[in-house]
Amino acid sequence: MAKVIGLTGDEAVAYAVKQCDVDVIAAYPITPQTVIVETLGEFVANGELDAEMVHVESEHSALSVVTAAALTGARVFTATCSQGLALMFEILYITSGVRAPVVMAVANRALSAPINIHADHSDSMGARDSGWIQLYAENVQEVYDMIFMAYKIAENRDVLLPTMVCLDGFTLTHTLERVEMLDDEVAKKYLPPKPTYPYPISAEKPATYGSLALPDYYFEFKMQQQDAMNKAKEVIPKAMEEFSKVSGREYDQFKAYAIEDADVITVALGSTGGTMRSVARELRKQGYKVGSLTLRVYRPFPAEALMEALSGAKVILAMDRTLSFGAIGGPLFEDLRTLFYDAEKRPLIADIVYGLGGRDLTPAEAKAIFKYGLEIAKSGRIPELVKYVGVRE
């Protein structure tokens, strides 16, 4: 029987990273991520983890350090969120462009201004086109498990793409939950062998890294990244299936509840998925045909699997915890709408924007969201394409 302990989301990341036997860590403190690297710092200081801990002066440097370290074949880790992720922006594209399999925890936090330290997805959503794989965890157990899967996916030789593990600030980072640990031996067997990168920098085999590519070659390198993302679509479910086997915990690209015969299905990222499921369960008992789906993989978007899972619904409600200013709707909404454009049977798809800057989504509001969906199902008409839930007028 695996060890069970109580961990916060941040601690769960640190414990998993330790078990992944990382070689280089570089990070800059930022709430609510700080506990992750503090805990890792303790592991390194007391000898539990044999890794190089690089203390950098900014997130920009943190990501630069781990990107370069990854190209030497080392297993690397960093963590950030919000303004820190914003400061990394320049390097995000370089990490994916040089195909460094970096794993980063993003403790989702709202972006300034106004300054705020609580959860929403505006930080990681802003990076959705940066060529990183994005995983979102619903609870602390998933946070812990996803770190292992992230390395498995990122370091896969057909993929070699950096991967973010996103966990809602405070809701997950600072909440203590029961976590079933993986045995070190099991973890070791699950993870890919080192070196993590096929062309590690070495003095014996000099090569050029991060070179210039002008109009004659730039496009080709971007196509390679696109190809890697497409391959990741196949690698991710396999990595999850394998993890399910070794851990005994069921993993798929999403976690669905009662979607088979549901008229209304909500699709959410992160911890909100738990709220929606629990409310859906309650409504089911009262006879309402509702279901919920928590999406664990946002990039690459698991289009085919989602299409299959959701196609029976009359109404899909996309739950966007971010704003895409001036767009038709939030990013999740737009992806889902695009997905069903060519479908034979097209569900009605509406957007729910909620929870900005850490605003709670109460069970009462969640219930109202499902009821709103049921109304749409009944009338066949979407009153507001984007509905803002929980904001005062």
Next chain:
Amino acid sequence: MSKLLGWRKIPIGTIILEAGSTFEVRTGDWRTFKPVIDHNKCTRCGLCYYYCPDGSITLEVKDGKIVKVDIDYYHCKGCAICEGICPVKAITMVEEVK
């Protein structure tokens, strides 16, 4: 440049697996002004060699002594750092006439 290759045929992530490929890139044609050494004035101190950001100054060394200093115009970008650093003003920047 030879025939352009497709994305399936090139190494990933902009890696160039053979070392020293930069040597082939002609950066000399970026120049507006070219440095010219007056070999009568030059004391062969070697300072320009160390300061050139492009490695475009070449030294000929015999018995541990610099006997000749030259400029590699194939790579020199004409930044004029060598002109500024030369203690005896042996380097002059001359406008390129094209």
